Amino acid sequence: MNKILLQVGLLFFFLSLIFFSQLGLPIIDVVVRSFIVFIALMVMLSVFTIIFIRSINKSISDKSSLENNLSGKSS
Numbered sequence: 001m002n003k004i005l006l007q008v009g010l011l012f013f014f015l016s017l018i019f020f021s022q023l024g025l026p027i028i029d030v031v032v033r034s035f036i037v038f039i040a041l042m043v044m045l046s047v048f049t050i051i052f053i054r055s056i057n058k059s060i061s062d063k064s065s066l067e068n069n070l071s072g073k074s075s
Helices: 001-023 027-071
Strands: none
Touching: 001 027
16 A cells, blocks of 8 residues: 555656746756655645545444344354
8 A cells, every 4th residue: 555655656746846847947946846745745645545444444343343243242
């Protein structure tokens, strides 16, 4: 999962390099702004992924406890 997030982050890094270089900014500003985009995107994607995985785990746990209650098993 981390590899996928890194690849998406790098894709946006290089796309932002192209976008900011088209604005005619100095190269150091282009790289710094692209790096900021990369870091911000990686943080947002990581938080979203953690929330998504925890919600899946919670729903699986709830389903499991419901099945145990219906079958008469105690946990």
